[in-house]
Amino acid sequence: MELERSKNAFADSIKNSKVGMALVSPSGQFLEANESLCALWGYNKEELKKLTFQEITHQEDLEKDLALLNEVINGKRDTYQLEKRYFDKKGQIVYALLTVTAVRDQEGTIQQFISQVIGLNERIKNENKLKKLLDITTNQNESLLNFAYIVSHNLRSHASNLALVCGLVNNNKLSASQREEAMLHLEKASSSLNETIDHLNDVVQIKIGGEQHLEKVDLKKTISNTLKGISALIAENKVAVTLDYQGTPNISGKLIYVESIVLNLISNAIKYRNTAIPAKIAIRVQELNDAVLLEVEDNGLGIDMEANGRNLFGMYKTFHKHKDAKGIGLFITKNQVEAIGGKIVATSSVNQGSTFSVKFKKHQV
Known part of the structure; x- marks a missing residue:
């Protein structure tokens, strides 16, 4: 009676858990699954019982999963946890945190595995958003540094050059030919300043335009x-x-x-x-x-x-x-x-x- 009560309590805990839970055979076949897990993967219980976890695991994550499972089978550990990817019924990727625990009989032989699966799609989605925002911020910081370089170095150089040339132009002791030469320098300095400002304007317009x-x-x-x-x-x-x-x-x-x-x-x-x-x-x-x-x-x-x-x-x-x-x-x-x-x-x-x-x-x- 105590054993029966324990079985029923265990079955109820799996059935009513908000976390996806399943009983899996040593070969990987699904023996039982709760509604939370079915909802996560889009299968009903009968469909899931016809599958193995290997069939719905992303191939790039399967080797690591099997390696940890073999350590449990060989007695090197009783449980393991990893983040992995599954494919749902529609073939879409489901990111999840998997925890696997072995259930052994009195002789130590594994009877089944208890798998707990927590969906991580929302977390991954938020992490990707955060990464995108971080990339945007990094790019904006690089742009600001470039702008700061232009303002502090190039524009200041242009300003100093213009001031120097203007001083020459206003020098009453210059001959006509020297004054003419100074005016040419002034024209070149002004043109260089305009060119730098045009470059700045081009970059600003590109940044404003974006992908709209x-x-x-x-x-x-x-x-x-x-x-x-x-x-x-x-x-x-x-x-x-x-x-x-x-x-x-x-x-x-x-x-x-x-x-x-x-x-x-x-x-x-x-x-x-x-x-x-x-x-x-x-x-x-x-x-x-x-x-x-x-x-x-x-x-x-x-x-x-x-x-x-x-x-x-x-x-x-x-x-x-x-x-x-x-x-x-x-x-x-x-x-x-x-x-x-x-x-x-x-x-x-x-x-x-x-x-x-x-x-x-x-x-x-």
Whole structure:
């Protein structure tokens, strides 16, 4: 009678528990499950009893689960706990905290396992939200640091330069030719200040734009129009351009940003070509499951990634002594790519060339 009461109490505790609970055979077959567990996975009891835990466990988590289970079977432990992923009846991933305890008979043989499963989807969802917010905050902090650098260094330099030139212009002892030269310096200083402010304004506009109001952009057509627009530059520098399109390269973005991204990557490949060899640029577009990959590969001067990789997309970071190098192009390009939900990475070797890879969001019909 005491044993029967104990069995009934145990059965009631499983049945009424708010935590998902199941009795599982040594082979992994579900023997019993409460309503909480059925609700978590979307199966009814009869459906669940036809399954094993191995069948609904995510393959990447199964090996670790089985290793711990074998330690229990071999007497190295009585219980274990781990976070793992299951698949529910609809095939969707369910994150859960699993606790397994062995039930043995008097001889120490395992009769069954008691499994407690606590759903973690809400926690994982909140963690992902927190991570996204942290990423946004990190990016914003990086932007603020860049802005602070511009204001404290570049704008201050421009201001000092303007003050110095103005002092020269107001010097009554200057000859006409010296005054004319001072005016030219003043014009250059003013132009440089305007250029810096324009760069700042560009970055601000990109940040404000974000991923709002994205539109369908035909990447193939955009590349074609860009190449037509700089055909004279390509011909002048005798650059061989090859194109390779795989799939339908329609992306979700902003046309003005995509045009700028494509133009900057191609023009950079021309600008930093290796003049000792014939210049080549390979443009590849590949349709992926949920994205479109654009690759622009050249055989130019290349970059020492070990020394400069971390600063590649930094503002005012230059890596070659080119008269037109200002260190703003790749910084703007990265911001534009990220503003429309994309990612950009680069691989490069000195005198071997560079490959810039941009992953855009695929346009969903």
